[in-house]
Amino acid sequence: MVVAAAVGLTVPPVAAPAEAAITPVLGLLLYATFLGVPFGSLTAALREGRFLATVLVVNFAVVPGIVLVLSRIVAHDEALLVGVLFVLLTPCIDYVLAFTRLAGGAHARLLAMTPLLMLVQIALLPAYLVLFVGSEVVGAVEFAPFAEAFVLLIVIPLLAAALTQAVAARSEAGLRWEQGVAGAMVPLMMLTLAVVVASQIAGVGARVGSLLLAVPVYVLFAVVMVPIGIIAGRVARLDVPGTRAVVFSAATRNSLVVLPLVLALPARYDLAPLVVVTQTLVELIAMVVFVRLVPRLVRA
Template sequence: MNAKERLQRRQVSVYAVAVLLAVGLALGRPDATPVVQRFIDPVLAVLLYVTFLEIPFVRLRRAFRDARYVAAALGMNFLVVPVVVFVLTRALPPRPVLLVGAFMVLLTPCIDYVITFTDLAGGDAELVTATTPALMLVQLSLLPLYLWLFMGEGIAEAIEPEPFVEAFLLVIALPLTLAWLTELWADRSAPGERWQVAMGWLPVPMLAATLFVVVASQLPRVWDSIGQVATVVPVYVAFLVVMPLLGRFAAGALGMDVGETRALVFTSVTRNSLVVLPLALALPAGYELAPAVVVTQTLVELVGMVVLTRVVPAWLVPDVSESAARADVASRE
Protein backbone atom coordinates (compact mmCIF):
# COMPACT_ATOMS: atom_id res chain seq x y z
CA MET A 1 0.00 0.00 0.00
CA ASN A 2 1.51 3.32 -1.07
CA ALA A 3 1.30 6.62 0.83
CA LYS A 4 -1.69 7.88 -1.16
CA GLU A 5 -3.70 4.74 -0.44
CA ARG A 6 -2.84 4.99 3.26
CA LEU A 7 -4.06 8.60 3.27
CA GLN A 8 -7.34 7.56 1.63
CA ARG A 9 -7.87 4.72 4.09
CA ARG A 10 -7.39 7.12 6.99
CA GLN A 11 -9.38 10.00 5.52
CA VAL A 12 -12.16 9.87 8.10
CA SER A 13 -9.54 10.37 10.81
CA VAL A 14 -8.11 13.29 8.83
CA TYR A 15 -11.55 14.90 8.67
CA ALA A 16 -12.05 14.37 12.39
CA VAL A 17 -8.75 16.11 13.14
CA ALA A 18 -9.70 19.01 10.85
CA VAL A 19 -13.03 19.46 12.63
CA LEU A 20 -11.38 19.30 16.06
CA LEU A 21 -8.80 21.91 15.04
CA ALA A 22 -11.61 24.09 13.69
CA VAL A 23 -13.51 23.79 16.96
CA GLY A 24 -10.37 24.79 18.86
CA LEU A 25 -9.84 27.85 16.67
CA ALA A 26 -13.51 28.88 16.72
CA LEU A 27 -13.77 28.70 20.50
CA GLY A 28 -10.29 30.03 21.23
CA ARG A 29 -10.19 32.83 18.66
CA PRO A 30 -13.75 33.78 17.67
CA ASP A 31 -12.41 37.10 16.37
CA ALA A 32 -10.80 35.16 13.48
CA THR A 33 -14.22 34.13 12.13
CA PRO A 34 -14.59 36.92 9.51
CA VAL A 35 -11.14 36.20 8.07
CA VAL A 36 -11.67 32.43 7.85
CA GLN A 37 -15.11 32.87 6.31
CA ARG A 38 -13.59 34.52 3.22
CA PHE A 39 -11.96 31.21 2.28
CA ILE A 40 -15.17 29.15 2.08
CA ASP A 41 -15.83 29.59 -1.64
CA PRO A 42 -12.17 29.28 -2.80
CA VAL A 43 -11.45 26.08 -0.89
CA LEU A 44 -14.77 24.61 -1.98
CA ALA A 45 -13.97 25.36 -5.63
CA VAL A 46 -10.55 23.67 -5.33
CA LEU A 47 -12.15 20.69 -3.58
CA LEU A 48 -14.59 20.20 -6.47
CA TYR A 49 -11.80 20.60 -9.04
CA VAL A 50 -9.64 17.83 -7.57
CA THR A 51 -12.75 15.70 -6.98
CA PHE A 52 -13.81 15.95 -10.63
CA LEU A 53 -10.26 15.06 -11.68
CA GLU A 54 -10.59 11.73 -9.88
CA ILE A 55 -12.96 10.35 -12.53
CA PRO A 56 -11.96 10.53 -16.22
CA PHE A 57 -14.49 12.31 -18.41
CA VAL A 58 -14.76 9.35 -20.77
CA ARG A 59 -16.22 7.28 -17.94
CA LEU A 60 -18.17 10.26 -16.66
CA ARG A 61 -20.02 10.58 -19.98
CA ARG A 62 -20.71 6.86 -19.94
CA ALA A 63 -22.09 7.04 -16.41
CA PHE A 64 -24.35 9.96 -17.28
CA ARG A 65 -25.99 7.81 -19.94
CA ASP A 66 -27.42 5.62 -17.17
CA ALA A 67 -30.86 7.22 -17.48
CA ARG A 68 -32.36 4.93 -14.84
CA TYR A 69 -29.93 6.05 -12.14
CA VAL A 70 -30.10 9.73 -13.12
CA ALA A 71 -33.91 9.62 -13.03
CA ALA A 72 -33.85 7.82 -9.67
CA ALA A 73 -31.41 10.35 -8.16
CA LEU A 74 -33.51 13.28 -9.38
CA GLY A 75 -36.74 11.64 -8.22
CA MET A 76 -35.43 10.85 -4.74
CA ASN A 77 -33.96 14.29 -4.20
CA PHE A 78 -36.68 16.48 -5.68
CA LEU A 79 -39.87 14.46 -5.19
CA VAL A 80 -39.33 12.16 -2.19
CA VAL A 81 -37.03 14.35 -0.09
CA PRO A 82 -39.34 17.42 -0.08
CA VAL A 83 -42.20 15.27 1.27
CA VAL A 84 -39.95 13.78 3.97
CA VAL A 85 -38.57 17.21 4.91
CA PHE A 86 -42.03 18.74 5.12
CA VAL A 87 -43.22 15.95 7.44
CA LEU A 88 -40.12 16.01 9.66
CA THR A 89 -40.04 19.78 10.06
CA ARG A 90 -43.61 19.81 11.42
CA ALA A 91 -41.93 19.02 14.75
CA LEU A 92 -39.91 22.28 14.70
CA PRO A 93 -41.03 25.49 16.41
CA PRO A 94 -42.78 27.80 13.90
CA ARG A 95 -39.82 30.18 13.73
CA PRO A 96 -38.97 31.30 10.18
CA VAL A 97 -35.24 31.63 10.90
CA LEU A 98 -35.02 27.99 12.02
CA LEU A 99 -37.24 26.71 9.25
CA VAL A 100 -35.47 28.52 6.41
CA GLY A 101 -32.08 27.16 7.51
CA ALA A 102 -33.43 23.62 7.81
CA PHE A 103 -35.26 23.83 4.47
CA MET A 104 -32.25 25.30 2.65
CA VAL A 105 -29.94 22.51 3.70
CA LEU A 106 -32.31 19.53 3.66
CA LEU A 107 -33.83 20.32 0.26
CA THR A 108 -30.46 20.55 -1.52
CA PRO A 109 -28.60 17.31 -2.39
CA CYS A 110 -24.86 17.13 -1.80
CA ILE A 111 -22.48 17.61 -4.73
CA ASP A 112 -19.09 17.26 -3.02
CA TYR A 113 -18.24 14.84 -0.22
CA VAL A 114 -21.09 12.51 -1.20
CA ILE A 115 -18.61 11.19 -3.79
CA THR A 116 -16.05 10.42 -1.09
CA PHE A 117 -18.46 8.67 1.25
CA THR A 118 -20.07 6.71 -1.58
CA ASP A 119 -16.64 5.44 -2.55
CA LEU A 120 -15.80 4.57 1.07
CA ALA A 121 -18.98 2.48 1.25
CA GLY A 122 -18.14 0.65 -1.98
CA GLY A 123 -20.77 2.46 -4.06
CA ASP A 124 -20.49 3.60 -7.67
CA ALA A 125 -18.84 7.01 -7.26
CA GLU A 126 -18.81 7.55 -11.02
CA LEU A 127 -22.60 7.61 -11.12
CA VAL A 128 -22.72 10.08 -8.25
CA THR A 129 -20.18 12.35 -9.93
CA ALA A 130 -22.02 12.17 -13.25
CA THR A 131 -25.23 13.46 -11.69
CA THR A 132 -23.56 16.33 -9.84
CA PRO A 133 -24.13 19.07 -12.47
CA ALA A 134 -27.78 18.05 -12.92
CA LEU A 135 -28.39 17.98 -9.17
CA MET A 136 -26.83 21.41 -8.75
CA LEU A 137 -28.80 22.99 -11.60
CA VAL A 138 -32.13 21.54 -10.48
CA GLN A 139 -31.68 22.50 -6.84
CA LEU A 140 -30.78 26.06 -7.82
CA SER A 141 -34.03 26.21 -9.79
CA LEU A 142 -36.33 24.48 -7.30
CA LEU A 143 -35.14 25.76 -3.91
CA PRO A 144 -36.95 29.13 -4.21
CA LEU A 145 -40.09 27.26 -5.28
CA TYR A 146 -39.92 24.89 -2.32
CA LEU A 147 -39.32 27.78 0.08
CA TRP A 148 -42.35 29.54 -1.36
CA LEU A 149 -44.49 26.41 -0.98
CA PHE A 150 -43.32 25.67 2.58
CA MET A 151 -42.88 29.17 3.98
CA GLY A 152 -44.75 31.63 1.81
CA GLU A 153 -43.97 34.35 -0.68
CA GLY A 154 -41.97 36.58 1.69
CA ILE A 155 -39.00 34.30 2.22
CA ALA A 156 -38.96 33.23 -1.42
CA GLU A 157 -38.61 36.87 -2.44
CA ALA A 158 -35.77 37.30 0.08
CA ILE A 159 -33.68 34.69 -1.75
CA GLU A 160 -31.67 36.67 -4.27
CA PRO A 161 -30.73 34.79 -7.48
CA GLU A 162 -27.20 36.24 -7.65
CA PRO A 163 -25.70 34.06 -4.85
CA PHE A 164 -27.20 30.96 -6.50
CA VAL A 165 -25.77 31.82 -9.91
CA GLU A 166 -22.41 32.69 -8.36
CA ALA A 167 -22.37 29.41 -6.45
CA PHE A 168 -23.05 27.40 -9.60
CA LEU A 169 -20.41 29.24 -11.67
CA LEU A 170 -17.72 29.14 -8.98
CA VAL A 171 -18.41 25.80 -7.34
CA ILE A 172 -19.57 23.67 -10.30
CA ALA A 173 -18.99 25.19 -13.73
CA LEU A 174 -15.47 26.51 -13.15
CA PRO A 175 -14.04 23.39 -11.40
CA LEU A 176 -15.72 21.09 -13.94
CA THR A 177 -14.32 23.06 -16.90
CA LEU A 178 -10.84 23.22 -15.39
CA ALA A 179 -10.91 19.49 -14.67
CA TRP A 180 -11.87 18.77 -18.28
CA LEU A 181 -9.08 21.04 -19.59
CA THR A 182 -6.61 19.39 -17.21
CA GLU A 183 -7.55 15.97 -18.51
CA LEU A 184 -7.00 17.13 -22.10
CA TRP A 185 -3.63 18.60 -21.07
CA ALA A 186 -2.63 15.38 -19.29
CA ASP A 187 -3.50 13.33 -22.40
CA ARG A 188 -1.25 15.48 -24.58
CA SER A 189 1.81 16.26 -22.48
CA ALA A 190 4.02 14.84 -19.74
CA PRO A 191 3.81 18.00 -17.57
CA GLY A 192 0.02 17.78 -17.73
CA GLU A 193 0.13 14.15 -16.69
CA ARG A 194 2.43 14.97 -13.76
CA TRP A 195 0.10 17.78 -12.70
CA GLN A 196 -2.90 15.44 -12.74
CA VAL A 197 -1.01 12.85 -10.68
CA ALA A 198 -0.04 15.53 -8.16
CA MET A 199 -3.64 16.71 -7.90
CA GLY A 200 -4.63 13.14 -7.07
CA TRP A 201 -3.17 13.69 -3.60
CA LEU A 202 -5.47 16.61 -2.83
CA PRO A 203 -9.09 15.35 -2.47
CA VAL A 204 -8.62 14.28 1.15
CA PRO A 205 -6.60 17.35 2.27
CA MET A 206 -8.98 19.71 0.44
CA LEU A 207 -12.09 18.20 1.99
CA ALA A 208 -10.38 18.48 5.37
CA ALA A 209 -9.53 22.13 4.60
CA THR A 210 -13.13 22.83 3.56
CA LEU A 211 -14.52 21.33 6.73
CA PHE A 212 -11.98 23.29 8.77
CA VAL A 213 -12.92 26.60 7.14
CA VAL A 214 -16.68 26.03 7.41
CA VAL A 215 -16.65 24.86 11.02
CA ALA A 216 -14.09 27.41 12.21
CA SER A 217 -15.95 30.31 10.60
CA GLN A 218 -19.47 29.32 11.68
CA LEU A 219 -19.14 27.49 15.00
CA PRO A 220 -19.30 30.73 17.06
CA ARG A 221 -22.77 31.32 15.57
CA VAL A 222 -23.79 27.80 16.59
CA TRP A 223 -22.26 28.14 20.05
CA ASP A 224 -23.91 31.48 20.77
CA SER A 225 -27.34 30.13 19.87
CA ILE A 226 -26.97 26.49 20.90
CA GLY A 227 -30.30 26.42 22.75
CA GLN A 228 -32.23 27.44 19.63
CA VAL A 229 -30.18 25.45 17.12
CA ALA A 230 -30.39 22.24 19.16
CA THR A 231 -34.08 21.97 18.29
CA VAL A 232 -33.23 21.04 14.68
CA VAL A 233 -30.84 18.20 15.61
CA PRO A 234 -33.58 15.53 16.03
CA VAL A 235 -34.90 16.43 12.57
CA TYR A 236 -31.44 16.00 11.04
CA VAL A 237 -30.95 12.66 12.81
CA ALA A 238 -34.35 11.44 11.66
CA PHE A 239 -33.49 12.42 8.08
CA LEU A 240 -30.28 10.36 8.31
CA VAL A 241 -32.33 7.34 9.36
CA VAL A 242 -35.29 7.66 6.98
CA MET A 243 -33.63 8.54 3.68
CA PRO A 244 -31.20 5.57 3.44
CA LEU A 245 -34.14 3.23 3.95
CA LEU A 246 -36.18 4.96 1.25
CA GLY A 247 -33.17 5.01 -1.09
CA ARG A 248 -32.67 1.29 -0.56
CA PHE A 249 -36.35 0.61 -1.24
CA ALA A 250 -36.34 2.70 -4.45
CA ALA A 251 -33.18 1.02 -5.74
CA GLY A 252 -34.66 -2.41 -5.05
CA ALA A 253 -37.84 -1.51 -6.91
CA LEU A 254 -35.73 -0.43 -9.90
CA GLY A 255 -33.58 -3.57 -9.84
CA MET A 256 -30.28 -1.73 -9.29
CA ASP A 257 -27.05 -3.59 -8.56
CA VAL A 258 -25.04 -3.15 -5.34
CA GLY A 259 -22.88 -0.26 -6.55
CA GLU A 260 -25.86 1.64 -7.96
CA THR A 261 -27.94 1.05 -4.85
CA ARG A 262 -25.25 2.32 -2.49
CA ALA A 263 -24.77 5.35 -4.72
CA LEU A 264 -28.49 6.11 -4.65
CA VAL A 265 -28.61 5.73 -0.86
CA PHE A 266 -25.81 8.23 -0.34
CA THR A 267 -27.00 10.77 -2.89
CA SER A 268 -30.45 10.61 -1.25
CA VAL A 269 -29.21 11.26 2.28
CA THR A 270 -26.22 13.62 2.01
CA ARG A 271 -27.04 17.32 1.88
CA ASN A 272 -25.39 20.36 0.30
CA SER A 273 -24.47 22.24 3.47
CA LEU A 274 -21.06 23.41 2.26
CA VAL A 275 -22.47 25.00 -0.90
CA VAL A 276 -25.67 26.26 0.72
CA LEU A 277 -23.79 28.07 3.49
CA PRO A 278 -22.84 31.09 1.30
CA LEU A 279 -26.50 31.36 0.33
CA ALA A 280 -27.58 31.31 3.98
CA LEU A 281 -25.01 33.99 4.75
CA ALA A 282 -26.57 36.16 2.01
CA LEU A 283 -30.03 36.12 3.61
CA PRO A 284 -31.41 39.51 4.71
CA ALA A 285 -31.48 40.94 8.24
CA GLY A 286 -33.48 38.85 10.66
CA TYR A 287 -32.09 35.54 9.40
CA GLU A 288 -28.66 35.67 11.08
CA LEU A 289 -29.30 32.33 12.78
CA ALA A 290 -29.85 30.47 9.48
CA PRO A 291 -26.12 29.81 8.80
CA ALA A 292 -25.82 28.23 12.27
CA VAL A 293 -28.75 25.95 11.45
CA VAL A 294 -27.00 24.94 8.22
CA VAL A 295 -23.64 24.25 9.89
CA THR A 296 -25.32 22.20 12.61
CA GLN A 297 -26.54 19.89 9.86
CA THR A 298 -22.94 19.53 8.63
CA LEU A 299 -21.76 18.41 12.07
CA VAL A 300 -24.65 15.96 12.50
CA GLU A 301 -24.21 14.59 8.99
CA LEU A 302 -20.48 13.98 9.36
CA VAL A 303 -21.13 11.72 12.33
CA GLY A 304 -23.92 10.05 10.38
CA MET A 305 -21.66 9.46 7.39
CA VAL A 306 -19.08 7.68 9.54
CA VAL A 307 -21.86 5.37 10.69
CA LEU A 308 -23.42 4.90 7.26
CA THR A 309 -20.15 4.02 5.51
CA ARG A 310 -20.16 0.96 7.76
CA VAL A 311 -23.88 0.22 8.08
CA VAL A 312 -24.70 0.48 4.36
CA PRO A 313 -22.25 -2.16 3.04
CA ALA A 314 -22.54 -4.38 6.12
CA TRP A 315 -26.31 -4.39 6.58
CA LEU A 316 -28.45 -2.11 4.42
CA VAL A 317 -26.90 -2.96 1.02
CA PRO A 318 -24.59 -5.97 1.50
CA ASP A 319 -22.79 -7.54 -1.44
CA VAL A 320 -24.31 -11.00 -1.49
CA SER A 321 -21.68 -12.36 -3.91
CA GLU A 322 -18.83 -11.24 -1.64
CA SER A 323 -20.56 -12.72 1.41
CA ALA A 324 -21.09 -16.01 -0.42
CA ALA A 325 -17.44 -16.08 -1.48
CA ARG A 326 -16.26 -15.50 2.09
CA ALA A 327 -18.62 -18.20 3.36
CA ASP A 328 -17.31 -20.62 0.75
CA VAL A 329 -13.70 -19.92 1.76
CA ALA A 330 -14.59 -20.38 5.43
CA SER A 331 -16.33 -23.71 4.73
CA ARG A 332 -13.28 -25.01 2.87
CA GLU A 333 -11.02 -24.11 5.77
Protein backbone atom coordinates in the same frame (compact mmCIF):
# COMPACT_ATOMS: atom_id res chain seq x y z
CA MET B 1 -12.98 18.52 13.08
CA VAL B 2 -12.28 18.40 16.83
CA VAL B 3 -9.07 20.43 16.42
CA ALA B 4 -10.89 22.96 14.22
CA ALA B 5 -13.70 23.31 16.77
CA ALA B 6 -11.17 23.92 19.53
CA VAL B 7 -9.39 26.57 17.46
CA GLY B 8 -12.65 28.25 16.41
CA LEU B 9 -13.90 28.45 20.01
CA THR B 10 -10.63 29.61 21.59
CA VAL B 11 -9.49 31.97 18.79
CA PRO B 12 -12.72 33.58 17.42
CA PRO B 13 -10.88 35.90 14.94
CA VAL B 14 -9.95 32.78 12.92
CA ALA B 15 -13.57 32.51 11.77
CA ALA B 16 -13.35 35.20 9.06
CA PRO B 17 -10.28 33.85 7.18
CA ALA B 18 -11.52 30.28 7.62
CA GLU B 19 -14.88 31.23 6.08
CA ALA B 20 -13.13 32.95 3.17
CA ALA B 21 -11.12 29.75 2.60
CA ILE B 22 -14.18 27.46 2.32
CA THR B 23 -14.88 28.02 -1.39
CA PRO B 24 -11.27 27.74 -2.67
CA VAL B 25 -10.54 24.71 -0.47
CA LEU B 26 -13.76 23.02 -1.53
CA GLY B 27 -12.92 23.84 -5.15
CA LEU B 28 -9.53 22.12 -4.75
CA LEU B 29 -11.19 19.09 -3.17
CA LEU B 30 -13.59 18.81 -6.09
CA TYR B 31 -10.72 19.28 -8.58
CA ALA B 32 -8.96 16.31 -6.95
CA THR B 33 -12.22 14.34 -7.00
CA PHE B 34 -12.85 15.11 -10.69
CA LEU B 35 -9.36 13.90 -11.57
CA GLY B 36 -10.56 10.42 -10.60
CA VAL B 37 -13.42 10.60 -13.11
CA PRO B 38 -12.74 9.25 -16.60
CA PHE B 39 -14.33 12.06 -18.63
CA GLY B 40 -15.09 9.72 -21.48
CA SER B 41 -17.55 7.98 -19.14
CA LEU B 42 -19.67 11.07 -18.51
CA THR B 43 -21.62 10.74 -21.75
CA ALA B 44 -22.38 7.12 -20.91
CA ALA B 45 -23.37 8.17 -17.38
CA LEU B 46 -25.99 10.55 -18.76
CA ARG B 47 -27.60 7.61 -20.53
CA GLU B 48 -28.14 5.81 -17.20
CA GLY B 49 -31.87 6.55 -17.21
CA ARG B 50 -32.79 4.46 -14.18
CA PHE B 51 -30.06 6.05 -12.06
CA LEU B 52 -31.02 9.59 -13.11
CA ALA B 53 -34.72 8.92 -12.47
CA THR B 54 -34.02 7.36 -9.07
CA VAL B 55 -31.91 10.28 -7.85
CA LEU B 56 -34.51 12.80 -9.05
CA VAL B 57 -37.48 10.96 -7.54
CA VAL B 58 -35.77 10.45 -4.18
CA ASN B 59 -34.56 14.06 -3.91
CA PHE B 60 -37.58 15.91 -5.27
CA ALA B 61 -40.55 13.64 -4.54
CA VAL B 62 -39.62 11.58 -1.47
CA VAL B 63 -37.41 14.04 0.43
CA PRO B 64 -39.96 16.93 0.53
CA GLY B 65 -42.53 14.68 2.23
CA ILE B 66 -39.98 13.57 4.82
CA VAL B 67 -38.85 17.16 5.38
CA LEU B 68 -42.44 18.30 5.86
CA VAL B 69 -42.93 15.72 8.61
CA LEU B 70 -39.57 16.27 10.35
CA SER B 71 -39.81 20.07 10.17
CA ARG B 72 -42.87 19.96 12.46
CA ILE B 73 -40.34 19.66 15.30
CA VAL B 74 -39.30 23.30 14.69
CA ALA B 75 -42.53 24.61 13.13
CA HIS B 76 -43.22 26.84 16.16
CA ASP B 77 -40.18 29.03 15.34
CA GLU B 78 -40.26 30.60 11.87
CA ALA B 79 -36.50 31.30 11.68
CA LEU B 80 -35.66 27.72 12.65
CA LEU B 81 -38.24 26.39 10.19
CA VAL B 82 -36.98 28.50 7.28
CA GLY B 83 -33.36 27.45 7.88
CA VAL B 84 -34.31 23.77 8.07
CA LEU B 85 -36.40 23.94 4.88
CA PHE B 86 -33.73 25.77 2.87
CA VAL B 87 -31.04 23.25 3.63
CA LEU B 88 -33.00 19.98 3.62
CA LEU B 89 -34.91 20.66 0.39
CA THR B 90 -31.74 21.13 -1.68
CA PRO B 91 -29.57 18.10 -2.61
CA CYS B 92 -25.80 18.52 -2.48
CA ILE B 93 -23.84 18.99 -5.70
CA ASP B 94 -20.31 19.45 -4.35
CA TYR B 95 -18.62 17.44 -1.59
CA VAL B 96 -21.16 14.62 -1.98
CA LEU B 97 -18.99 13.60 -4.94
CA ALA B 98 -15.94 13.18 -2.72
CA PHE B 99 -17.82 11.19 -0.07
CA THR B 100 -19.46 9.02 -2.75
CA ARG B 101 -16.07 8.26 -4.27
CA LEU B 102 -14.59 7.38 -0.87
CA ALA B 103 -17.47 4.94 -0.28
CA GLY B 104 -17.07 3.26 -3.69
CA GLY B 105 -20.18 4.84 -5.15
CA ALA B 106 -20.86 5.88 -8.73
CA HIS B 107 -19.41 9.38 -8.42
CA ALA B 108 -19.01 9.76 -12.20
CA ARG B 109 -22.73 9.18 -12.72
CA LEU B 110 -23.55 11.58 -9.91
CA LEU B 111 -21.19 14.17 -11.36
CA ALA B 112 -22.81 13.87 -14.78
CA MET B 113 -26.18 14.88 -13.36
CA THR B 114 -25.04 17.79 -11.14
CA PRO B 115 -26.22 20.42 -13.67
CA LEU B 116 -29.66 18.80 -13.71
CA LEU B 117 -29.78 18.60 -9.90
CA MET B 118 -28.84 22.28 -9.69
CA LEU B 119 -31.46 23.40 -12.20
CA VAL B 120 -34.26 21.34 -10.68
CA GLN B 121 -33.61 22.57 -7.15
CA ILE B 122 -33.49 26.19 -8.33
CA ALA B 123 -36.87 25.66 -10.02
CA LEU B 124 -38.56 23.72 -7.20
CA LEU B 125 -37.18 25.36 -4.04
CA PRO B 126 -39.42 28.46 -4.38
CA ALA B 127 -42.48 26.24 -4.91
CA TYR B 128 -41.69 24.12 -1.85
CA LEU B 129 -41.12 27.25 0.28
CA VAL B 130 -44.45 28.72 -0.83
CA LEU B 131 -46.20 25.47 0.09
CA PHE B 132 -44.46 25.09 3.46
CA VAL B 133 -44.09 28.69 4.76
CA GLY B 134 -45.77 31.06 2.28
CA SER B 135 -44.68 33.41 -0.50
CA GLU B 136 -43.18 36.15 1.71
CA VAL B 137 -39.94 34.23 2.30
CA VAL B 138 -39.52 33.49 -1.41
CA GLY B 139 -39.87 37.18 -2.27
CA ALA B 140 -36.92 37.99 0.00
CA VAL B 141 -34.53 35.48 -1.59
CA GLU B 142 -31.86 36.34 -4.17
CA PHE B 143 -31.06 33.17 -6.16
CA ALA B 144 -27.90 34.45 -7.94
CA PRO B 145 -25.55 32.69 -5.45
CA PHE B 146 -26.81 29.35 -6.81
CA ALA B 147 -25.33 30.15 -10.23
CA GLU B 148 -22.12 31.58 -8.72
CA ALA B 149 -21.57 28.47 -6.58
CA PHE B 150 -22.19 26.20 -9.56
CA VAL B 151 -19.52 28.00 -11.62
CA LEU B 152 -16.93 28.16 -8.80
CA LEU B 153 -17.45 24.69 -7.35
CA ILE B 154 -18.39 22.59 -10.38
CA VAL B 155 -17.61 24.23 -13.74
CA ILE B 156 -14.11 25.60 -13.01
CA PRO B 157 -12.77 22.52 -11.13
CA LEU B 158 -14.30 20.27 -13.79
CA LEU B 159 -12.65 22.13 -16.67
CA ALA B 160 -9.33 22.22 -14.79
CA ALA B 161 -9.50 18.46 -14.19
CA ALA B 162 -10.30 17.79 -17.87
CA LEU B 163 -7.35 19.95 -18.93
CA THR B 164 -5.08 18.17 -16.44
CA GLN B 165 -6.10 14.77 -17.81
CA ALA B 166 -5.42 15.95 -21.36
CA VAL B 167 -1.94 17.18 -20.37
CA ALA B 168 -1.24 14.00 -18.36
CA ALA B 169 -1.98 11.89 -21.43
CA ARG B 170 0.84 13.63 -23.29
CA SER B 171 3.37 14.44 -20.59
CA GLU B 172 5.09 12.45 -17.85
CA ALA B 173 5.25 15.57 -15.66
CA GLY B 174 1.53 16.10 -16.21
CA LEU B 175 0.87 12.47 -15.23
CA ARG B 176 2.86 12.87 -12.00
CA TRP B 177 0.89 16.04 -11.21
CA GLU B 178 -2.40 14.25 -11.84
CA GLN B 179 -1.43 11.33 -9.61
CA GLY B 180 -0.18 13.65 -6.85
CA VAL B 181 -3.33 15.78 -6.78
CA ALA B 182 -5.66 12.76 -6.97
CA GLY B 183 -3.74 11.21 -4.07
CA ALA B 184 -4.29 14.37 -2.02
CA MET B 185 -8.08 13.97 -1.93
CA VAL B 186 -8.24 12.74 1.67
CA PRO B 187 -5.99 15.54 3.07
CA LEU B 188 -8.07 18.04 1.09
CA MET B 189 -11.22 16.55 2.61
CA MET B 190 -9.66 16.97 6.06
CA LEU B 191 -8.82 20.59 5.26
CA THR B 192 -12.38 21.22 4.02
CA LEU B 193 -13.88 19.83 7.22
CA ALA B 194 -11.46 21.91 9.27
CA VAL B 195 -12.18 25.28 7.64
CA VAL B 196 -15.94 24.73 7.69
CA VAL B 197 -15.96 23.85 11.39
CA ALA B 198 -13.45 26.53 12.44
CA SER B 199 -15.37 29.24 10.59
CA GLN B 200 -18.80 28.44 12.03
CA ILE B 201 -18.39 26.81 15.43
CA ALA B 202 -18.21 30.07 17.42
CA GLY B 203 -21.47 31.36 15.92
CA VAL B 204 -23.21 28.06 16.57
CA GLY B 205 -21.84 27.92 20.11
CA ALA B 206 -23.16 31.40 20.87
CA ARG B 207 -26.74 30.39 19.95
CA VAL B 208 -26.54 26.70 20.83
CA GLY B 209 -29.61 26.83 23.07
CA SER B 210 -31.83 28.00 20.20
CA LEU B 211 -30.25 25.61 17.71
CA LEU B 212 -30.54 22.40 19.71
CA LEU B 213 -34.05 21.72 18.39
CA ALA B 214 -32.73 21.57 14.82
CA VAL B 215 -30.16 18.87 15.65
CA PRO B 216 -32.64 15.97 16.04
CA VAL B 217 -34.26 17.02 12.73
CA TYR B 218 -30.92 16.68 10.94
CA VAL B 219 -29.95 13.44 12.68
CA LEU B 220 -33.32 11.86 11.92
CA PHE B 221 -33.10 13.00 8.30
CA ALA B 222 -29.66 11.44 7.82
CA VAL B 223 -30.72 8.19 9.50
CA VAL B 224 -33.98 7.91 7.54
CA MET B 225 -32.44 8.63 4.14
CA VAL B 226 -30.01 5.69 4.28
CA PRO B 227 -32.67 2.94 4.15
CA ILE B 228 -34.77 5.00 1.74
CA GLY B 229 -31.81 5.36 -0.62
CA ILE B 230 -31.04 1.63 -0.37
CA ILE B 231 -34.68 0.67 -1.03
CA ALA B 232 -34.88 3.09 -3.97
CA GLY B 233 -31.72 1.62 -5.49
CA ARG B 234 -33.05 -1.91 -5.14
CA VAL B 235 -36.48 -1.03 -6.55
CA ALA B 236 -34.73 0.57 -9.55
CA ARG B 237 -32.44 -2.50 -9.84
CA LEU B 238 -29.30 -0.37 -9.71
CA ASP B 239 -25.85 -1.87 -9.27
CA VAL B 240 -23.93 -1.53 -6.00
CA PRO B 241 -22.05 1.71 -6.92
CA GLY B 242 -25.28 3.25 -8.21
CA THR B 243 -27.21 2.42 -5.04
CA ARG B 244 -24.42 3.82 -2.86
CA ALA B 245 -24.49 7.04 -4.90
CA VAL B 246 -28.28 7.31 -4.45
CA VAL B 247 -27.86 6.95 -0.66
CA PHE B 248 -25.27 9.74 -0.50
CA SER B 249 -27.25 12.02 -2.80
CA ALA B 250 -30.35 11.50 -0.66
CA ALA B 251 -28.60 12.08 2.67
CA THR B 252 -26.28 14.98 1.73
CA ARG B 253 -27.64 18.52 1.47
CA ASN B 254 -26.52 21.71 -0.29
CA SER B 255 -25.68 23.70 2.84
CA LEU B 256 -22.62 25.58 1.57
CA VAL B 257 -24.52 26.73 -1.53
CA VAL B 258 -27.76 27.81 0.17
CA LEU B 259 -25.96 29.62 3.00
CA PRO B 260 -25.51 32.85 0.96
CA LEU B 261 -29.22 32.77 0.11
CA VAL B 262 -30.18 32.51 3.76
CA LEU B 263 -27.72 35.23 4.78
CA ALA B 264 -29.61 37.61 2.46
CA LEU B 265 -32.94 37.08 4.25
CA PRO B 266 -34.52 39.88 6.38
CA ALA B 267 -33.30 40.48 9.95
CA ARG B 268 -36.09 38.50 11.59
CA TYR B 269 -34.52 35.35 10.09
CA ASP B 270 -31.13 36.10 11.66
CA LEU B 271 -31.01 32.63 13.22
CA ALA B 272 -31.61 30.85 9.90
CA PRO B 273 -27.95 30.97 8.68
CA LEU B 274 -26.79 29.29 11.89
CA VAL B 275 -29.53 26.69 11.42
CA VAL B 276 -28.00 25.91 8.01
CA VAL B 277 -24.48 25.80 9.46
CA THR B 278 -25.65 23.44 12.22
CA GLN B 279 -26.85 21.06 9.51
CA THR B 280 -23.37 21.17 7.95
CA LEU B 281 -21.74 20.19 11.24
CA VAL B 282 -24.19 17.34 11.84
CA GLU B 283 -23.92 16.16 8.24
CA LEU B 284 -20.13 16.12 8.19
CA ILE B 285 -20.08 13.81 11.21
CA ALA B 286 -22.73 11.62 9.55
CA MET B 287 -20.76 11.46 6.30
CA VAL B 288 -17.60 10.32 8.07
CA VAL B 289 -19.69 7.47 9.52
CA PHE B 290 -21.51 6.75 6.24
CA VAL B 291 -18.26 6.39 4.27
CA ARG B 292 -17.64 3.26 6.38
CA LEU B 293 -21.24 2.19 6.99
CA VAL B 294 -22.80 2.38 3.51
CA PRO B 295 -20.30 0.00 1.82
CA ARG B 296 -21.19 -2.56 4.50
CA LEU B 297 -24.93 -2.10 4.00
CA VAL B 298 -24.77 -2.00 0.19
CA ARG B 299 -22.54 -4.71 -1.21
CA ALA B 300 -22.67 -7.39 -3.86
